[in-house]
Amino acid sequence: MLTAALPIIGREVRTASRRPMDALSALLFFIVVGSVFPLAVGPDAALLTAIGPGVVWVAALLAVMISLHRLFLPDLEDGALEQLLLSPRSLTGIVYAKIAAHWLVTCLPLVAVAPLMGLQFGLPAQAIGVLLLSLLLGTPTLVLLGALGAALTLGLRGNVLLALIVLPLCVPVLIFGSGAVAASHQGLPVNPHLSLLGACLLVAACLCPWAVGAALRLAVE
């Protein structure tokens, strides 16, 4: 399974490195959205710390959202999707590899700069640690759900429908993710939130790739 997936992940990473703006735009969007909030809210340190976890999580969610339409569209346009669908290899495995590659290319840089965003809102070190953990657990779920939306809306013009389909599905991840950071900041236990994030990830990892495969077959018909 892994030997079958590695060339696909390698191809995606290589393609992204040849067109860095596609991957970097999500990261820059994340930084910009996170940075304009303190400017708009004003220099009230207590307020900024209180809204920080929610703002970082919403910024991450939106950044993932704007990157999603590139997940399958280039493959649809150049015909590579047809070849992937005709492969004797497992389509679910191929979809897993595509999703993993997309997470590596767009979400991992975003997770890496999240601590800086936390500092910007004056979050304490422990809360920043929980923010990192919650993003590491939560962003793969966002990409899995997003891939389903991307496959269902593949070939349609505009990305509004994609956001309308995916955003409601992402609400639990958003709640548990920002909830974990807020709880840590208030000195409450964070394990329940992180466990629920993990549960969301497992459910999405079981169901989404299979559904994405079915949606992709419909998209090329």
Added chain:
Amino acid sequence: MFAGVTFDAAPGDVMHVRGSNGSGKSSLLRLLCGLLQPTRGDVHWRSRRVGAHDAGFARAVAYMGHAVGMSGELTVLENLRFSLHVAGSESGDAACRDMLQRLQLSDREHEPLRHLSQGQQRRLSLARVLLSQRPLWLLDEPCAGLDAEGEHIFDACLADHIARGGMAVVTTHRDIGHDGPCAHTLDMNRLSDADCCPSDHRA
């Protein structure tokens, strides 16, 4: 789109699908390879009905569509290597380089695909089909964009494939190899006269 098409192909056969634009040639090929599911009718392979997403049948088919099926950002060799991995083929780098040589692409192997002309991209698609070593080729307008020399190479490759007992269903407007192997012709424009029976491709 169409009804009343029934045809068989045996090893060593070429089915030449002709017809005007929009007559359903490409749809027929997409039906045969499984990208489209027929509303009525079946595709059979080696006396067995091909189900939806049949991995065994997928291992027997090489499909060449209108699009090149490769990423414009990657180099020729990277694309070829990846396509063969997706096709589950074992051909190594040496075989890839030999094939690029044969198709006169060897001096372009480290160039991004988007720098290649349409004819060169077509040659690269052909390289993928050849290297995947499948018994059944489904080629949609394989000669579109090819120059005279490219067409000549294509005819030679097809004749080789047929001589080794392969099968091919080819849609094209030109005659494939007058002296060549073209065994059957299916004219999509004359289908309306035929009786209504499910489309069927046996081998």
